[in-house]
Amino acid sequence: MQRGVAILCEVFLAAGARRVLPFVVGMEEVRSKADVEKLRRMKLAPADIEVTAFHPLGTCRIGADPRESVLGPDHEVHTVERLFVADGSAVPTSLGVNPQMTIMAMALRTAEIVDARLS
Numbered sequence: 001m002q003r004g005v006a007i008l009c010e011v012f013l014a015a016g017a018r019r020v021l022p023f024v025v026g027m028e029e030v031r032s033k034a035d036v037e038k039l040r041r042m043k044l045a046p047a048d049i050e051v052t053a054f055h056p057l058g059t060c061r062i063g064a065d066p067r068e069s070v071l072g073p074d075h076e077v078h079t080v081e082r083l084f085v086a087d088g089s090a091v092p093t094s095l096g097v098n099p100q101m102t103i104m105a106m107a108l109r110t111a112e113i114v115d116a117r118l119s
Contacts, residue, residue, distance in 0.1 A: 002044050003040070005024060005039065008022075009022055009036050013030070013032070019031045022039065023049065023050035024049050025044070026048070056088060057093060057099060058089065058091060058093045061092065062092065075110040086110035087103060088103050090106055091103065091106070
């Protein structure tokens with residue numbers, strides 16, 4: 001876990017992040033390669049790495065009205081042409097179960113819409 005967190009911090013910094021919050025006791029934020037090296041050298045106990053998982057759903061509502069939604073019924077962003085969203089954020093709310101199949105179906109539907117537009 002420690003190695004994985006350090007690698008992810010490097011990836012985020014390389015992608016332009018100015019700071020990364022790794023949820024590691026004693027390392028509240030990572031801002032540089034030197035911080036990543038410090039993280040790698042730390043002696044950590046299993047409880048020192050906070051691990052959580054969740055499905056962030058519903059942050060890009062689908063709808064016809066741009067004032068009330070982010071995506072159109074075709075999964076295209078209202079304000080950006082040819083930008084499509086096909087992940088869990090398009091699911092309207094928490095489903096109460098793992099949304100993997102729903103997300104896969106929505107992604108397939110979106111891919112079919114994009115394919116039809118390109119054909």
